[in-house]
Amino acid sequence: MRILHTADWHLGKTLKGVDRTPEIAAALEEVLKIVEEERVELLVAAGDLFDRPQVPAEAEAVFFDFLMRLKELGVPLLGVAGNHDPRARIAAWRGVLGLFGAEIEAELRFFEEGGVRERGALRAALLPFLSERRLVKAAELMEKDVGEQQLAYAERMRKVLENLARGFSPRTANLLVGHLTLEGANLKLGGGEFTFYVGNSYAVPAEALPTGAGYVALGHIHRQQRVSDAPLAYYAGSLIQLDFGEGEDAPRGAILLELEPGRPARVLEEIQARWGKPLKTFRFSLEELERRALELERFPGYAKLALKGRPDPVLRERLLSENPHLLEVVFEVEDAREGSGSAEAEVLGVEEAYRRYHEETYGEAPEEALIRAFRRAREEAEDAAASA
Ligand SMILES: [Mn+2]
Numbered sequence: 001m002r003i004l005h006t007a008d009w010h011l012g013k014t015l016k017g018v019d020r021t022p023e024i025a026a027a028l029e030e031v032l033k034i035v036e037e038e039r040v041e042l043l044v045a046a047g048d049l050f051d052r053p054q055v056p057a058e059a060e061a062v063f064f065d066f067l068m069r070l071k072e073l074g075v076p077l078l079g080v081a082g083n084h085d086p087r088a089r090i091a092a093w094r095g096v097l098g099l100f101g102a103e104i105e106a107e108l109r110f111f112e113e114g115g116v117r118e119r120g121a122l123r124a125a126l127l128p129f130l131s132e133r134r135l136v137k138a139a140e141l142m143e144k145d146v147g148e149q150q151l152a153y154a155e156r157m158r159k160v161l162e163n164l165a166r167g168f169s170p171r172t173a174n175l176l177v178g179h180l181t182l183e184g185a186n187l188k189l190g191g192g193e194f195t196f197y198v199g200n201s202y203a204v205p206a207e208a209l210p211t212g213a214g215y216v217a218l219g220h221i222h223r224q225q226r227v228s229d230a231p232l233a234y235y236a237g238s239l240i241q242l243d244f245g246e247g248e249d250a251p252r253g254a255i256l257l258e259l260e261p262g263r264p265a266r267v268l269e270e271i272q273a274r275w276g277k278p279l280k281t282f283r284f285s286l287e288e289l290e291r292r293a294l295e296l297e298r299f300p301g302y303a304k305l306a307l308k309g310r311p312d313p314v315l316r317e318r319l320l321s322e323n324p325h326l327l328e329v330v331f332e333v334e335d336a337r338e339g340s341g342s343a344e345a346e347v348l349g350v351e352e353a354y355r356r357y358h359e360e361t362y363g364e365a366p367e368e369a370l371i372r373a374f375r376r377a378r379e380e381a382e383d384a385a386a387s388a
Contacts, residue, residue, distance in 0.1 A: 001041050001042060001121075001122060001173055001258070001259050001260070002038065002039060002040050002041045002042070002257075002258055002268075003040065003041070003042045003043075003044055003175070003215070003217075003256075003258075003259055004031070004034060004035060004040040004042075004043050004044065004254055004255070004256055004257075005044045005046065005215075005217040005234065005236045005254060005255040005256075005257065006031060006043065006044065006045050006046070006236050006239065006254045007045060007046035007047060007048065007179075007217070007218065007219025007220070007235065007236045007237070007238070008046075008047070008048045008219050008220070008222050008236075008237070008238035008239065008242075009024055009027075009028070009045065009049045009050070009238075009239050010024065010048055010049075010050070010051040010084065010238065010239075010240075011024055011049060011050050011051060011055070011059035011062055011063055012050050012052055012056045012058075013051040013242055014051075015242070015243065015244075015302065015327060016327035016328055017327075018302065018327060019058070020240065020242070020276065021056070021058050021059050021062060023240050023275070023276035023277060024062065024239055024240055024276065025062040025066075026275065026276070027239040027240055027273070027275035027276055028062065028066045028239070030273065030275055031239070031254065032066070032069055032070065032073070034254065034256070034271065035070070035073055036073055038256055038268075040075060040256070041075065042075065042076055042077075042078060042122070043070060043075055043076070044077075044078050044079065044175070044177055044217045045077060045078075045079035045080075045104070045219075046079065046080060046082075046178065046179055046217045046218055046219030046236065047079065047080050047081060047082025047083075047085065047128065047129055047178075047179030047219035047220060048083070048084045048085060048179065048219055048220070049063065049079060049082070049085060049104070050063075050084060050085050050086055051084050052084060052086070053085075053086045053087075053088075053089075054086070055086050055089065064100075067097070067100040067102055068100065070100065070101075070102075071100045071101055075101075076101040076102065076103075076119075077097075077101065077102035077103070077104075078102075078103055078104075078117065078124050078126070078175075078177060079102070079103070079104040079126075079177065080104065080105045080126050080127060080128040080129070080177050080178065080179050080219075081104060081105065081106045081107075081128040081129060081179070082128070082129050082179040082219055082220060083129040083131065083179065085106075085129075087106045087128075088106070090104050090106040091106040091107065094106075103117065103126075105126035105127075105128050106128060107128060108127065108128055108130060108160065109126075110160075110163050110164070111125075111163050111166045111167050115127075115163075115164055115167070116164055116166075116167025116168075118167075121171075121172050121173050121261045122172070122173045122175060122259075123167050123168055123169070123173065123174050123175065124175045124177060125164035125165065125167055125168070125175070125176045125177070125210075125213070126164075126177050127160065127161070127164060127176065127177065127178035127179070127180070128179060129180065129220070130157070130160070130180070131202075132149065132153045132202045135152075135153055135156045135157065135160075136149050136152045136153050136156065140152060150202060153202045154202075154203070154204060154208070157180070157204045158204075158205070158208040161176075161204075161208050161209065161210055162210070164176065164210070165210030165212050165213070168210065168212035168213065169212075170262050171261055171262055172261050172262075173214055173259045173260055173261045173262075174210075174212055174213045174214045174215075174259075175213065175214065175215055175216075175259060176209070176210060176213045176216045176217070176231075177217045178216065178217070178218055178219070179218070179219045179220050180203075180204050180218065180220055181202065181203040181204065181220055181221065182203060182204055182209075182218065182221075182227045182228070182233065183203040183204060183205045183206060184203075184206060184227065185203075185221050185225065185227050185235065186221075186223060186225055206227065206228045206233070209228055209231050209233055210231065211230065211231055213231040213233075214231070214260075214263060214264050214265045215231070215232050215233075215234075215257055215259050215264070215265035216228065216231050216233035216234070217234065217236065217255075218234060218235045218236070219235065219236065220235070221235045221237075222235075222237055222238040222242060222246055222252060223235065223237055223246070223247075223250045223252065224236060224237030224250075224251040224252050224253060224255075224270065224272060225237075225251070226270075230264070231264065232264050232265050232267070234255050234267075234270075236252075236253065236254050237250070237251055237252030237253055237254075237272075238252050239252070239253070239273070239275055239276070240252075240276025240277075241276060241278060241279050243279065244279050244280075244281050244304045244328070246279070248278050248279065248280050251270070251272045252272065253270075253271040253272045253273035253275070254271045254273065255267060255269075255270055256268045256269040256271060277300070277301035277302055278299075278300065278301035278302075279301055279302050279304070280299060280301060280302075280303055281303075281304040281305075281306055282295065282299075282303055282304070282305050283306045283308070283332075284305065284306075284307055284308070285307070285308045285309065286307060286308065286309045289307065296323065296326065297323060299325070302325050302326075302327050303323070303325055303326045303327065304326075304327060304328040304329075304330070305319065305326060305328065305330070306330050306332050307329065307330070307331050307332065308331075308332050308333075309331060309332075309333075310331065310333070312331065315329075316329040316331075330359070330364050330365075331364075350378065351371065351374065351375065351378075354366070354371075354374055355371070358370075
């Protein structure tokens, strides 16, 4: 069976007020072309089809138009909800999706509850995103320290995977679709998904993946990569470059594979696409600005400008109004972030992670007053947990 594995569409995504949905719609057109040309028999979407719980009407229109076209090609869609998806809505669409031959698992169902779909020789185990809060009970979150919680998370994910693997047999074509962080996955240049969910703090160890799976189709990390050989597991990567934090050159796109009963999948092509507009951060000193302005103007995608020097709101406003494709201007105080440049997500403290989250979300470092408030709220939460 020929399968095309995609993930992280993020319909409804906006970046600094710019709606990315038309770019994602164009990428989905390319996906349809691949489905047709490569005679794909099943399309997989491993979570984050949408960017947020409140789905904009335009995103919904693109989604259902896409399903209609896919149905015309006679190709079913199997997917799971990611952490960004509107779970309740996807659950409510179940009957409607069925009309298109599409199934998206919104909430975890165990094997006994039908969490593994049977279609001919195919057995598809569907694992939607499970946050540590869902998986590690609230009481344990308060009682156990972070290390213990992470172990509890990994242990529970292992049990969930073991349970779903009961649906696999040596005579079936076994597929696992999941939205999760796999331990050891390369998070660098996948910065758009840099939130508290990504980082190796709550990750699934690769050895927890069921060995009976012929292929594991993953979503959540936006950089395309193979993360396990046995079982064979891939992140397909996002369809388009979603955030400035994601490397312009980071691989993304889709994975085309052949899955037959009783053996590991054969990957036919790691499709590394350049769908959507590129995003690039330009780092100039104030002195370089005049001289290198043309580089910025000629860039065909969306640009972010990081200027070394003291914040100058007037200059920022001028630059933003002069360059429509310039979406962000931030000022970097010399050396402020140099020291942490090599730090990886898993070694960042919560406060530093929050700083980076703020920078990536709002395009500038949080003010000290906000950091102080964050610190206070955290201490209060910890005190409450300690006395509970
Ligand atoms: Mn995502």
